[in-house]
Amino acid sequence: MSEAAGGRERGILRERLAAFAAAERVRYARARPRAAALAAGGAGYYAGVPMHWMLDWPLPFPMVVADARGASLTDVDGHELADFCLGDTGSMFGHSPEPVLRALAAQSGHGFAYMLPTEHSVAVGRLLVERFGLPHWQIATTASDANRFALRIARGVTNRPKILVMNGCYHGAVDETYVELHSGQARSRPALIGQFTDLAAETRVVEFNDVGALEAALAARDVACVITEPVLTNCCMVLPAPGYHAALRRATRATGTLLLIDETHTISTGPGGYTRAHGLEPDLFVVGKPIAGGVPASAWGFSEEVAVGWDRLRREKPPGHSGLGTTLSANALAMATMHATLAEVMTPAAYAHMEALAVRLAAGLAGVIDGRGLPWHVARVGARVEFICAPGPLRNGSEAAAAHAPALEQAIHVGLLNRGCLIAPFHNMMLLCPATRSEQVDQLVGAFGEVAAALAG
Numbered sequence: 001m002s003e004a005a006g007g008r009e010r011g012i013l014r015e016r017l018a019a020f021a022a023a024e025r026v027r028y029a030r031a032r033p034r035a036a037a038l039a040a041g042g043a044g045y046y047a048g049v050p051m052h053w054m055l056d057w058p059l060p061f062p063m064v065v066a067d068a069r070g071a072s073l074t075d076v077d078g079h080e081l082a083d084f085c086l087g088d089t090g091s092m093f094g095h096s097p098e099p100v101l102r103a104l105a106a107q108s109g110h111g112f113a114y115m116l117p118t119e120h121s122v123a124v125g126r127l128l129v130e131r132f133g134l135p136h137w138q139i140a141t142t143a144s145d146a147n148r149f150a151l152r153i154a155r156g157v158t159n160r161p162k163i164l165v166m167n168g169c170y171h172g173a174v175d176e177t178y179v180e181l182h183s184g185q186a187r188s189r190p191a192l193i194g195q196f197t198d199l200a201a202e203t204r205v206v207e208f209n210d211v212g213a214l215e216a217a218l219a220a221r222d223v224a225c226v227i228t229e230p231v232l233t234n235c236c237m238v239l240p241a242p243g244y245h246a247a248l249r250r251a252t253r254a255t256g257t258l259l260l261i262d263e264t265h266t267i268s269t270g271p272g273g274y275t276r277a278h279g280l281e282p283d284l285f286v287v288g289k290p291i292a293g294g295v296p297a298s299a300w301g302f303s304e305e306v307a308v309g310w311d312r313l314r315r316e317k318p319p320g321h322s323g324l325g326t327t328l329s330a331n332a333l334a335m336a337t338m339h340a341t342l343a344e345v346m347t348p349a350a351y352a353h354m355e356a357l358a359v360r361l362a363a364g365l366a367g368v369i370d371g372r373g374l375p376w377h378v379a380r381v382g383a384r385v386e387f388i389c390a391p392g393p394l395r396n397g398s399e400a401a402a403a404h405a406p407a408l409e410q411a412i413h414v415g416l417l418n419r420g421c422l423i424a425p426f427h428n429m430m431l432l433c434p435a436t437r438s439e440q441v442d443q444l445v446g447a448f449g450e451v452a453a454a455l456a457g
């Protein structure tokens with residue numbers, strides 16, 4: 001999609017982009033002497049950060065956080081930012097929501113991890129059933145874990161070896177999902193470290209929105225489970241074509257294949273996720289990241305049919321070492337905070353606020369793009385908004401990969417940060433939380449307008 005002619009890419013002169021990117025990086029670095037000193041001091045322990053992904057921000061050195069509350073974040077150099085990254089969804093309901101703070105305070109002094117249930121567990125189970133519709137639930141610590149366990153159960157109860165993923169998907173650190181299409185063939189993702197077996201032997205991959213390819217890939221009836229996000233949010237955002245989810249459900253049912261909907265990001269849609277808002281009928285369901293208000297926890301639900309199959313497996317197999325579960329999962333803190341989040345934070349009123357601001361943001365960004373005549377577009381699923389520096393809408397993972405413009409996106413990212421707005425470092429994702437104020441949205445639209453003006457000239 002890059003336009004070689006005229007030295008432009010995505011409507012922007014390459015020279016102008018390079019100059020803008022360099023100037024913004026200098027501006028960032030000059031404004032953050034304390035973070036620079038900390039980064040230098042920490043290099044010996046951690047390569048500068050406690051977790052390698054923290055180096056993926058397109059910054060000369062990481063920003064160091066001093067405080068975060070609601071939709072604002074302050075760094076150690078004293079800059080207050082409007083936070084639209086919100087921990088890449090971990091804090092999608094804002095930093096330190098009051099009910100979660102109260103739940104943490106109430107639990108503190110009563111122990112954190114017993115490997116036994118608390119009364120919160122009962123309440124959480126009931127809320128999960130009411131909220132998402134599936135009758136059975138388990139708790140895990142991360143969405144990666146929940147997906148891994150759900151896929152293991154899917155394979156166990158169907159006694160089928162394979163799974164199917166959508167090209168361009170991401171479901172966390174789940175080995176079998178690291179498969180992509182390369183020139184039409186499935187292959188293990190080349191970035192995956194320490195992988196010796198060919199993951200493509202067990203995983204089929206098709207393009208999202210391609211019903212024919214899906215039906216062909218399921219025809220042999222050896223796929224245990226299709227795992228997908230209802231909207232692809234981990235490449236540039238890809239929305240389902242009208243009728244796609246109905247076709248996906250038909251094709252999976254017709255071949256005895258289970259359907260796992262991963263709502264870890266699309267929980268931005270509403271209190272019951274995309275699933276409830278659009279009447280999807282998954283056999284397995286995963287939600288992680290913000291479900292305990294930023295405290296590590298996830299949940300996975302499953303149908304009666306899957307529960308019956310799991311019971312059968314329990315009877316047939318020796319006890320212990322099932323490959324499901326980790327010691328700290330469903331600990332007392334996680335259950336207390338998940339209870340508070342489900343009952344008091346993920347309310348229809350909170351979602352109505354988030355959605356209204358997301359509509360305002362999407363319209364503002366689209367207005368800037370149209371006003372400058374840029375060949376870009378904006379996509380949205382509930383409170384999750386993305387600007388994509390290519391024409392849209394995108395139909396699948398391959399188109400999303402081609403739409404990605406790393407150098408341009410990174411320059412915009414630093415430009416927005418220097419103007420007081422933090423967005424997610426992976427593509428151009430922005431989230432609205434219950435604490436986000438309309439002035440913060442207008443600040444982001446204004447900053448985006450300034451950056452677009454500087455880039456487009």
Ligand SMILES: Cc1ncc(COP(=O)(O)O)c(C=O)c1O
Pocket residue numbers: 142143144145147170171172173229234262263264265288289
């Ligand atoms: C759709 C989806 N599922 C699962 C995960 C994994 O979440 P975690 O890293 O918290 O395990 C992610 C992470 O981005 C995700 O986007």
